[in-house]
Amino acid sequence: MYVLNIAGRQREYYQILLDYxxxxxxxxxxxxxxxxxxxxxxxxxxxxxxxxxxxxxxxxxxxxxxxxxxxxxxxxxxxxxxxxxxxxxxxxxxxxxxxxxxxxxxxxxxxxxxxxxxxxxxxxxxxxxxxxxxxxxxxxxxxxxxxxxxxxxxxxxxxxxxxxxxxxxxxxxxxxxxSEELNTILKNDFENKAVMQKKMNAEEFVGWATGGISYVPEPSIQNVLLIPQLTYRPWNIESYIEGTKVFYYPVSNESINLGDRYLPNYFLIQKHKALGDEVRLRMVKLLFERDYTLQEITEKLELGKSTAHHHLKILRAATLVEVKSSKYRLRDASLNSIYKELELYLNQ
Incomplete structure (x- = not known):
């Protein structure tokens, strides 16, 4: 089927807000x-x-x-x-x-x-x-x-x-x-993100800041608020307030150790660690085919539920897997960005 777009309407983007x-x-x-x-x-x-x-x-x-x-x-x-x-x-x-x-x-x-x-x-x-x-x-x-x-x-x-x-x-x-040390780390990350925000569109920036979350515009959401946090690393915490989607995202390694050009990005480390295991690689390949429930994963890979859940938590923490409607799903954007993130690290 061929589609000719004559509407001339551009895709709407949300506005990025930063705070700490x-x-x-x-x-x-x-x-x-x-x-x-x-x-x-x-x-x-x-x-x-x-x-x-x-x-x-x-x-x-x-x-x-x-x-x-x-x-x-x-x-x-x-x-x-x-x-x-x-x-x-x-x-x-x-x-x-x-x-x-x-x-x-x-x-x-x-x-x-x-x-x-x-x-x-x-x-x-x-x-x-x-x-x-x-x-x-x-x-x-x-x-x-x-x-x-x-x-x-x-x-x-x-x-x-x-x-x-x-x-x-x-x-x-x-x-x-x-408080002084912690405020310095949060401020570093806030300022680094403010610089990078000018170089990316909204969706690219959210994906980069959160380590791979792909967030597309939603009805009635005009803003995305990004708040750096050290406490919940490696997790992103998501929430909604009036007209705004909120991500409390983990601060980067670079913000914690400012000036160390050899320090890799936190999520780059977590992704490689998560993929450096046979069971988790098998899970990634399984989820590459389609979404699966925990029960289906345990049956397909012949694993105990507690073992499967442990490995899935690691994959989720590395932003490679998410849960939607009780099924585990591969975050394609996060997986596909690994090479680019490695390239960025090597050339920074």
Whole structure:
């Protein structure tokens, strides 16, 4: 079939926004240390384990509350609403404290699109019908329905006290002592990305910054916000806020060790490590043919489920594989970019 395009319409692109702050790093730390599912894959796992041993009891209790109720999500939503107008913890704490009950609940409830904003608003006001509708609309994300129910039922004064306590204690214990070094790393990455942004179109830039994520424009999404983070390396954390797709992406090795021209990009290392294993190469070849569920992969390759899941986590952490609709899928763009990334490293 032949197609002649006479519409003259160019493809729409989103606008790239860049930001960084120690406040994001604090919220990400709280999320990471309470995420038992991904904890073993984190680059900072051993550091987190040491922190757990020396952690103040009050903070440990608050983190258990976070893990039970996923209140890290509240912190992320509130930081986006606050928009980091000041990087000072006491001002963010004051912002939380001053929020009216209904507004706090509205902010904490997940954004799922412009069409659902009225449902979100009524759910924050206490409408049972809207609450159930919001839970149904978010059922694909496993923890959202119970999280939404929690936000609906929680005593707001209790929630405020918890959020202020866990955020302040985490920042004081684990961010403040290394704040100068950490801020320098984040600033380095922010400035490096700002330079490269001018040399690429929006989609190319998102793929480069995140280590291979291919993000195409979506309806009602005008902006993509990129926030560098050290805590969750090697993972990209994705989220949505009003009109904006957010990527909390892992800072590059070059930003951590500025001036070392022989230091390879983090994802370049992770991709080669992930592919340097027979089982994972077999998985890549299998997924090159089509998408598969975990059960299908274990049957095809004659692996135990725990073994298959372990190798798939490594492939996902290296941005070579993703999960869509309960099936594992090869990230073709990330796989195809390996040679270009190696070439870029050799010639830099």
């Amino acid at each position: 702050s120690l406040l994001w790093e604090s919220a990400l730390g709280i999320a990471a240390i309470t995420n038992s599912r991904l904890f073993d894959t984190l680059e900072k796992k051993s550091e987190f384990e040491r922190q757990l041993e020396t952690m103040p009891r009050e903070l440990s209790l608050e983190l258990k509350y976070v893990e039970k109720n996923n209140t890290w999500k509240c912190l992320f939503q509130l930081l986006h609403s606050y928009q980091i107008t000041s990087p000072e913890v006491n001002k963010f704490v004051a912002y939380i404290n001053d929020l009216p009950e209904e507004e706090l609940k509205f902010i904490c409830l997940p954004y799922i699109g412009d069409n659902a904003q009225e449902i979100r608003k009524r759910a924050a006001q206490g409408s049972k019908e809207s609450l159930h509708a919001l839970k149904d609309l978010t059922s694909e994300i496993s923890f959202f329905p119970t999280y939404i129910e929690f936000i609906n039922q929680v005593n707001v004064a209790e929630l405020k006290n918890h959020l202020i306590s866990v955020f302040s204690k985490w920042y004081e214990s684990f961010i403040h002592p290394i």
